[in-house]
Amino acid sequence: MSIIRSIVRGCGGYLPARTLTNAELAGMVDTSDDWIVQRTGIRERHIAADGELTSDLAVAAARRALDAAGLEPQAIDLIVLATATPDHTFPASAVTVQAKLGITQGAAFDMQAVCSGFVFALATADSMLRTGGFTRALVIGSETFSRILDWNDRTTCVIFGDGAGAVVLEATPQSGTLADRGVLAARLRSDGRHKDKLYVDGGPSATRTVGFLRMEGREVFRHAVGMMCGAVEDVLAATGTTAADIDWFVPHQANQRIIDASAHKLGIGPEKIVSTVALHGNTSAASIPLAIDHAVADGRIKPGDLVMVEAMGGGFTWGAALIRW
Numbered sequence: 001m002s003i004i005r006s007i008v009r010g011c012g013g014y015l016p017a018r019t020l021t022n023a024e025l026a027g028m029v030d031t032s033d034d035w036i037v038q039r040t041g042i043r044e045r046h047i048a049a050d051g052e053l054t055s056d057l058a059v060a061a062a063r064r065a066l067d068a069a070g071l072e073p074q075a076i077d078l079i080v081l082a083t084a085t086p087d088h089t090f091p092a093s094a095v096t097v098q099a100k101l102g103i104t105q106g107a108a109f110d111m112q113a114v115c116s117g118f119v120f121a122l123a124t125a126d127s128m129l130r131t132g133g134f135t136r137a138l139v140i141g142s143e144t145f146s147r148i149l150d151w152n153d154r155t156t157c158v159i160f161g162d163g164a165g166a167v168v169l170e171a172t173p174q175s176g177t178l179a180d181r182g183v184l185a186a187r188l189r190s191d192g193r194h195k196d197k198l199y200v201d202g203g204p205s206a207t208r209t210v211g212f213l214r215m216e217g218r219e220v221f222r223h224a225v226g227m228m229c230g231a232v233e234d235v236l237a238a239t240g241t242t243a244a245d246i247d248w249f250v251p252h253q254a255n256q257r258i259i260d261a262s263a264h265k266l267g268i269g270p271e272k273i274v275s276t277v278a279l280h281g282n283t284s285a286a287s288i289p290l291a292i293d294h295a296v297a298d299g300r301i302k303p304g305d306l307v308m309v310e311a312m313g314g315g316f317t318w319g320a321a322l323i324r325w
Contacts, residue, residue: 005174005182006126006137008325009071012064013165013293014057015046015280022158029154036158041256045161045281048144053087055096057164058142061289062101065138065166076168077106078137080125082117082285084314085144086110089204097140106134113190114198115252115313117141117285118165122309122321123186129171140166141285148200150212159255160213161281165289178239179324181303186321187234194223198314220312224254225261228310231320232266235308239322243267246322248301252311253277253287262310274300284313301325 021044022033036042048057058081066073081094094108113120118141125137142164149157174180197219202211228251236242249268251259256277263273274295276287283290288309295301303325310320 002173003176004130004132004171005180006129006169007172007182008323009136009168009170010065010067010069011165011167011289011293011296012061012066012068013163013290014060014064015163015290016048016052016057018047018049019044020047020161025158028151029157031154031158039257040159041277042159042281043278046163047146048162052144054083054085054142054144055087055093055100057144057162058093058097058140058166059100061142061164061166062097062138062140065168069168071136071168073101073103076103076136076138078125078128078134079103079106079108080111080121080137080139081108082111082113082121082141083143084112084114084117084284085147093142113313113317114315115254115282115284115287116311116317116319117313118288119186119309119311119319119321120188120317122183123188123319125169126183126186129169132171135171137169138166139169140164141287141289143284143286145213145284148210148213153212155217156213156215159282161283163280163283163286163290165286165293167289167292178241181324184322184324185235185238186319187231187238188319189227189231190315190317192315194316195314198316221255221258223316224258224312225265227316227318228262228312228320229265231318232308232310235320235322241306241322245306246272246308247305248272248274248295248307250274250288250291250295250307250309253280253291254282
């Protein structure tokens with residue numbers, strides 16, 4: 001039986017030129033390199049330049065993904081941009097990306113699920129491609145979290161950074177078996193009862209301001225491992241696979257302790273974990289595609305590999321997806 005799968009044609013990432021180290025942060029707030037590394041695993045993060053917008057980062061990552069796919073922008077008829085830091089309240093930053101790439105057909109829209117945004121965007125684009133309404137999609141995670149950080153709050157400003165990552169998906173007939181390439185399954189969840197544990201204290205309707213990110217770190221950590229592992233287990237059950245079948249585990253790069261605890265609970269060995277949190281910090285919706293691009297570039301992720309991605313973000317939102325590369 002032939003079915004349509006969304007296969008990955010290429011990926012790309014972009015990080016702003018400026019690097020902010022833990023030592024530099026120690027000169028700004030009451031913290032230290034040891035304190036940050038011990039609690040998060042982060043050693044540095046990238047910060048967008050003045051005037052460098054979320055859409056600029058997204059375009060740079062998208063161009064690299066298109067180059068890797070061997071495609072021109074006009075081959076794309078769907079753009080789903082995951083971001084919690086859009087250029088403007090409206091229009092969607094995705095349409096700005098569309099215009100900057102010179103794409104004049106199809107549809108473009110933003111996806112807002114914070115750190116889970118890329119998984120939500122991937123699942124959404126996959127569903128739209130499989131209906132036959134679209135042929136090729138750019139799925140992008142792009143963030144300028146430095147713009148919503150309180151740089152006097154050491155509990156949050158040391159964690160987050162800026163960046164963008166993208167993948168090109170193409171609707172392609174496959175056999176309908178586990179051996180297929182592409183997105184094999186995805187599961188998405190949310191529970192708004194937890195929204196006050198990770199949020200921004202501003203917004204057009206609530207305060208008419210942008211606001212700052214606020215987080216109850218211990219509460220987020222307490223929920224994160226169980227929620228994300230639950231989504232991964234649901235995907236494994238849906239595909240008839242086990243943790244042992246996974247070649248690469250690419251989690252949201254929030255905190256090394258969360259990454260390690262999740263992998264341990266799932267029974268995934270450290271040799272299968274793709275972690276970039278030390279170099280990038282938490283780039284929210286950009287973290288998974290950036291990590292994927294890193295692992296493809298260094299030769300770890302290869303055609304045929306089974307790649308599990310998972311994330312949790314403000315809301316709470318969380319989800320996972322299994323991809324045959």
